[in-house]
Amino acid sequence: MLHHDYxxxxxxxxxxxxxxxxxxxxLIVRDVMNRRRRFDELQKGLGIARNVLSARLxxxxxxxxxxxxxxxxxxxxxxxxxxxxxxxxxxxxxxxxAWGDRHSPSPGGPPMLIVHKKCGGSxxxxxxxxxxxxELHARDARALPGPGLPxxxxxxxxxxxx
Amino acid sequence: MLHHDYxxxxxxxxxxxxxxxxxxxxLIVRDVMNRRRRFDELQKGLGIARNVLSARLxxxxxxxxxxxxxxxxxxxxxxxxxxxxxxxxxxxxxxxxAWGDRHSPSPGGPPMLIVHKKCGGSxxxxxxxxxxxxELHARDARALPGPGLPxxxxxxxxxxxx
DNA sequence: GGCCCAGGTTGCTTGAAGCAACTCATGTCG
DNA sequence: CGACATGAGTTGCTTCAAGCAACCTGGGCC
Numbered sequence: 027m028l029h030h031d032y033x034x035x036x037x038x039x040x041x042x043x044x045x046x047x048x049x050x051x052x053l054i055v056r057d058v059m060n061r062r063r064r065f066d067e068l069q070k071g072l073g074i075a076r077n078v079l080s081a082r083l084x085x086x087x088x089x090x091x092x093x094x095x096x097x098x099x100x101x102x103x104x105x106x107x108x109x110x111x112x113x114x115x116x117x118x119x120x121x122x123x124a125w126g127d128r129h130s131p132s133p134g135g136p137p138m139l140i141v142h143k144k145c146g147g148s149x150x151x152x153x154x155x156x157x158x159x160x161e162l163h164a165r166d167a168r169a170l171p172g173p174g175l176p177x178x179x180x181x182x183x184x185x186x187x188x
Numbered sequence: 189m190l191h192h193d194y195x196x197x198x199x200x201x202x203x204x205x206x207x208x209x210x211x212x213x214x215l216i217v218r219d220v221m222n223r224r225r226r227f228d229e230l231q232k233g234l235g236i237a238r239n240v241l242s243a244r245l246x247x248x249x250x251x252x253x254x255x256x257x258x259x260x261x262x263x264x265x266x267x268x269x270x271x272x273x274x275x276x277x278x279x280x281x282x283x284x285x286a287w288g289d290r291h292s293p294s295p296g297g298p299p300m301l302i303v304h305k306k307c308g309g310s311x312x313x314x315x316x317x318x319x320x321x322x323e324l325h326a327r328d329a330r331a332l333p334g335p336g337l338p339x340x341x342x343x344x345x346x347x348x349x350x
Numbered sequence: 351g352g353c354c355c356a357g358g359t360t361g362c363t364t365g366a367a368g369c370a371a372c373t374c375a376t377g378t379c380g
Numbered sequence: 381c382g383a384c385a386t387g388a389g390t391t392g393c394t395t396c397a398a399g400c401a402a403c404c405t406g407g408g409c410c
Contacts, residue, residue, distance in 0.1 A: 032215065034235045036299045036338055038288030039218055039281060045292070047211065049398075053194065056201055065357050073195060075399050080358060101406045103356060111291050117313055118287055119201055121280035126200030129273050130207070137198045151279055152314040152323055161314055176198060211367075227388050237368050242389060263375045265387060 045089050046115065050074050050082050055108070055115055058092060060169050063105040091115070108164070116164035117153045124151030132174035139172040207251050208277065212236050212244050217270070217277055220254060222331050225267040253277070270326070278326035279315045286313030294336035301334040
């Protein structure tokens with residue numbers, strides 16, 4: 027991704043993609059949304075190169091999508107949290123998730139389910155609770171492992187060195 | 189983007205991004221949605237390298253997101269159309285557009301407006317018509333130039349060689 | 351003293367994206 | 381008739397981002 031921008035494009039989709047269209051960025055946001063907040067945790071979970079993760083986190087912090095907060099001192103250790111701007115990416119992630127579920131289905135069903143925290147109802151591709159009928163936001167929903175998620179054992183054999 | 193995949197990720201967001209997370213892919217889909225269907229038209233509009241556009245179009249056709257159809261013979265000339273799978277990306281594009289509008293606003297307002305074809309009502313970040321209250325799909329909506337779009341003249345001076 | 355952990359940084363290699371030039375079949379201008 | 385234009389690419393070369401492995405720092409564990 028040269029220069030990570032789209033010169034000459036005057037469009038909010040292009041502007042959004044300049045920030046979160048880089049490889050790995052949205053997956054990092056997804057993981058932080060699912061309470062993966064630490065460097066090593068993200069690195070191992072994603073299988074991303076450490077230098078690239080470092081660069082992405084820095085960019086996401088610069089863009090005010092993530093916030094870096096120390097959780098202990100000496101040695102200093104940090105966690106990453108989503109800002110409001112980062113949380114606002116939730117509808118886009120939900121739309122992509124639904125598209126992936128629909129058009130590249132996993133055998134055994136979706137590997138991740140999104141449910142409304144209050145009522146447990148499932149969330150559709152617009153981020154609307156099917157039970158309540160209301161538009162949800164990031165904090166209203168939770169991700170759960172779905173039926174298509176490989177179990178610990180089979181995941182280990184499927185990706186042995188990871 | 190090495191190998192254009194995310195090995196070890198069992199998640200529909202990751203699977204979606206393997207296909208449409210490559211640089212330029214979503215912008216190509218956006219343009220085809222807005223009736224830009226031909227190679228040169230896309231190339232000039234996006235300012236993308238011709239070999240890269242060629243590769244992206246091929247990939248999008250392979251993934252059944254676009255369809256390549258001849259519109260004349262001798263010499264053979266082609267147009268690209270969205271398949272149902274491609275049209276289903278509309279909610280994701282709308283979500284990204286809304287996020288870009290909200291968090292990286294253009295001076296003068298949004299450069300692109302999405303309206304419900306039937307009633308002219310504006311469409312929110314969930315792809316719902318604010319007037320009718322119903323969930324829309326790609327074919328129900330139309331993109332219009334917004335107040336933040338630079339005029340022909342200023343666009344030409346802003347990007348002289350493009 | 352040797353090892354582990356967390357959170358990175360450095361250096362090198364590979365491969366994707368940018369750029370310019372070329373092709374090929376037709377159509378059009380003067 | 382030759383010159384140029386159009387559309388849809390392809391080829392070759394260069395540059396920059398991503399992958400990979402090794403290293404660093406500051407502390408704790410035994």
